[in-house]
Amino acid sequence: MFEILYKDPATIARYRCAPLMEQRERYLRAVVAWGAVGEIARRVARTQLVLMELLDLPDADIPVRLTTVETAVQEWCRNLPAVSAANFRRYAFRWLRFLGWLEEPVRDAHPHARQVESFAAWMRDDRGLSEATVGNCCYESDRFFVWAAGRNLVLADIAIGDVDEYLAARIAGGNLRRTSAGAVAGCLRSFFRFAEVRNWCRPGIAACIMPPLSYPDRPVPKGFDRDEVEKLLATTEGTAPVDRRDRAVLMLLATCGLRAGEVGALRVDDIDWERDMLRVFRPKTGRTDLFPLTPSVGNAVMDYLLNVRPDVGRERALFLTLLAPFRPLKSCTIGTIVHSRARRLGISGKRLGAHALRHAAAQRLVDEGCGLKTVGDFLGHSSPSATATYAKIDLAALRPVADICLKELLDDTA
Template sequence: MREKLKEFLRYLRIERKLSENTIDAYRLDIQRYIDYLDNIGIRDFRFVTALTIQNYLKLLGELGLVPSSVSRNVSSIRSFHRFLADENYIEKDPSELIQSPRLPQRLPTVLSLDEIERILGAIEDNTAIGIRDRAIVETLYSTGVRVSELVNIKTGDVFLKESFIRVFGKGAKERLVPFGERAKRELLKYVNGVRPGLARKRKSKDFLFLNFKGEPLTRIGVWKLIQKYVRKADIRKRVSPHVFRHSFATHLIEGGANLRAVQEMLGHADISTTQIYTHLDRNYLIEVHKRFHPRW
């Protein structure tokens, strides 16, 4: 299947004379599509149906890709299948009737890397609460965890040496999520230098993130601190903790990360097939995170 992709890219370069940047965008889109087909057991393009493509596009949306990006993927997949049909590799083009998603008036909010840097830059790193808040923001963006998952992380769930956090998601499903070196640095500063001073024997209950009273931080508490730093950074978007999850997924996917790996890190059930969900190797997740996350 990957040989067909190479032929398609040669066709784009030689016959359609597209720029290298455009060809790279096609390559990323189709490579990710082929990875998906491989994951669901399709090894020949003749077995791809319109439903296969629709399920794939639905998965992109579920993982946080904005409609404009999904539309670009539709265009890439259509061009690829048209090429396969023209070259007689397939009898019928399954993408022929696939529609691009309508773009809603309000798109899901995704922060740019520059905006994330500005939010982090607005947090003082010379106070105990500032160090805690930097660790929170870095953890949200580096792991893509839900805010409900973040506030329930215990100190025993953080494996700093291995760069993993154990998270209990919806339905109490456990997963291990990698985090990058920048998040690791901030977590180390918080865990070793700040949390011991915040902790109170009967109040803290081994929760990782604590408020100034030594109690576990709540979802509302995280929301409030995010709002404070968004205002300080003069960002005009509506930003909630969940926006960091959208941004995490979007930046990884747009960078070329394997969809199955992103799906695993987000803790999504497999919405495209009924096959048994198999977990990916931890070392592979770290490699994907390291290669494609902008703030490793």
């Protein structure tokens, strides 16, 4: 392996004579198989030598405590540039995890993990729900039980008051709005309905879980206006790989109104270049929609494919991370792309995630006079009620019309 990475005989000999050659070489082969180019693999090899010296490997106690590694890495990175320090830290921890030599604390758990697993299997196998729905319901159930475990509450003893207290605490914490709280309540209601049938909990809890009131006259979700969308896209006009990738992502979000998860799930094969069509799978509805591939979006995606996207063999996901090991972009990463660039522009007073671009695309259609059926089909909504929020009347825009009508009425009366 070292003969592939280096040409200088003295350098090759230094790496081959260092301790843990088999463990180092095994990981380097895996890194190259994941798609790392030569320079990245050489950085990993240098990190391995430094880390062995810092931790006194292989003579140190294995597995190595997380705090020990943290202290050693921080000391070494003290005088390094931020990017070099981040790379060293990433390579060091990934190698130790690959070998199973890192002793990490167990994440917060709860005593009802098996019940949640059974709930997931029931949703997936018996009800045929999408993986997105299964994941959301399990995430909210796990989060509730972690909260309950902190109060020494077990499933058999939980009452409706405990669920209400949990929802109130989430809302009071400021990270859960009324609409989102309704979704959380729906996930918990589904789990407790499942648990009641199996006599795991007190009967009647599911029927009593009520979401907070959602007022019908709540304002339309604030998305980016047109000027902000243009400024956001302008931040990606550079030639750096991150700019080229992010431009393709932002163009799909802003032009097609896709959800972050839908962009992350796109595959190379979903683009029909001959017909200029984009095939989008909707996890929430389970259907596949076709979008016309406009020249601006197509050019941005093509530029990314030709100049940025790494050749990683069998991986067919459209958008990948920029550093090895190359992985498909997650929804949270796509949201961070939008949020970080909006923050740099100084945009505030609204949500700055990927969904804000979706709202902006929908509002643009409404402003241009498209009917709600058209907007709903464009957004992939399965219910008209999901689109109805965009039907709110802009009173400021309506006032001139009312003034005209009132003037005509007064003239006729006279």
